[in-house]
Amino acid sequence: MRAPSRLAPGLFLLPALAAVVALAACGGSGGGASTPTAAASASATSSGPADARPASRGSSPAAATADWPTYHANAGRTGAVAGLPAAGALSVAWARPLGGAVYGQPLIVGGTVIAATESNEVYGLSRTTGQVLWSVRVGSGRPVPQSAQPCGDLDPLGITGTPVYDPATGLVYAVAEVTGGTTVLAGIKVSDGRLVLSRDIAAPDHEAAYDQQRGALALAAGRVYVPFGGHFGDCGPYRGSVVAVPASGHGPVLSYVVPTQREGGIWAPGGPIVGPDLTIYVAAGNGAARQPPFDGSDSVIALSPALKRIGVFAPRRWPQDNASDLDLGSMSPALLADGRILQVGKSGIGYLLNARALGGVGGQLAEGGICPAFGGAAVSQTVVYVPCSGSGMTAVNVAGGHLRVLWRGPATASGSPVVGGGAVWVADWNSGTLYELSEVTGRVQQQIGLGSALPHFASPSLSGGLVIIGTLHGVVAVSGA
DSSP, X not given: OOOOXXXXXXXXXXXXXXXXXXXXXXXXXXXXXXXXOOOOOOEEOOOOSOOOOOOOOOSOOOOOOSOBOSGGGXXXXXXXXXXXXXXXXXXXXXXXXXXXXOOSOOEEETTEEEEEOTTSEEEEEXXXXXXXXXXXXXXXXXXXXXXXXXXXXXXXXXXXXXXXXXXXXXXXXXXXXXXXXXXXXXEEXXXXXXXXXXXXXXXXXXXXXXXXXXXXXXXXXXXXXEEEEEOTTOOSSOBOEEEEEXXXXXXXXXXXXXXXXXXXXXXXXXXXEEOTTOXXXXXXXXXXXXXXXXXXXXXXXXXXXXXXXXXXXXXXXXXXXXXXXXXXXXBXXXXXXXXXXXXXXXXOEEEEEETTOOOEETOOSEXXXXXXXXXXXXXXXXXXXXXXXXXXXXXXXXXXXXXXXXXXXXXXXXXXXXXXXXXXXXXXXXXXXXXXXXXXXXXEEEEEEOSSOOOTTOOOEEETTEEEEEOSSEEEEEEXX
């Protein structure tokens, strides 16, 4: 079972912008809220059976750009960008109510901010002013009320996963869940908001009523990759899956289904991670099996662009994880530039993996206690910024093949972090606070109230001097990055 998403009633009223700006006064320098900790223990283990396949060259490097075209900025989901101005004092630049919650990370393409809501509306906003440039309704436009869901905590349920932009087509792709059990992939022209394509996606597990699309969309090899898990509560006979739809909207749909009897959801907000060799990496939650043989759940999975499984890792404790609802897949895989992966799940144990040969059951390179993790990590060189629950976002250095905790941020800063301008940016979704942390020490340099609570796992986008984040009401842009 996955962690709950914040309840999102159908319509909200955003507090007046003047009130939001007034909250900016809470931003201040100093405040040693972080507490460096002793190094986490990490013990090397022998690898299990290797999965032979082409070598991965690691995740996409940080890019000096104002664009943010996908979750955590690039196909490798590093969440780290270069060339931004140095982080400084914070103030609200603009706030835009959109009549619904924005669970996905806002995208930035040129001068346009793209935000999708649980009301099944996709908006193009002016990056400088927040003015609505265009809006489009996806599918019938009718999101699924909570009363029509088999279980869950989103009301309504519309567009939850972060969209993705394709420069080759000029389209932004978003997936909407529509009343009646339909899931729709839409392609929208960023330049003018025209709905260019709309295609229903059939559930590959044949249990559409129990599936939920939560993870970010990915783009690779001319296809849009869409992950599926279950609703909060894990009701029904769903199974985690990934679907690949041609970006043109035409042609066959490919799919992969986790080979467990039920559950094994692929629900972490970061969605699929794409390696430079186009290997697709996903993390699955707990499944049905409680004893061997291994059923493919509670795992990190490597897929070919055609969605054939070419590698898998699971901890030796996978039966215990399955029995105790301790998803390894509560965090998306963190892919490093040297071809290693750090995976941390609900158990709090971090596993360092060889992305080229995930190693099967017990095939980790090293492991160590970090924290229960939920969301998407950020990666900068050998440091992984892990979205922790309860202990605060945590910086982990994996140099030398060991896991070493460098520092922990404020205990309430449990959102998914990003890195830029010499700072780590992370939110407290419960209070609606954005933190600017020192990349070196984790010390709170600035913080600011956003005037609204945020969705669970909220992650900001960085663009020039702005930090842009979705809220339960719309979008807020903060200057000072």
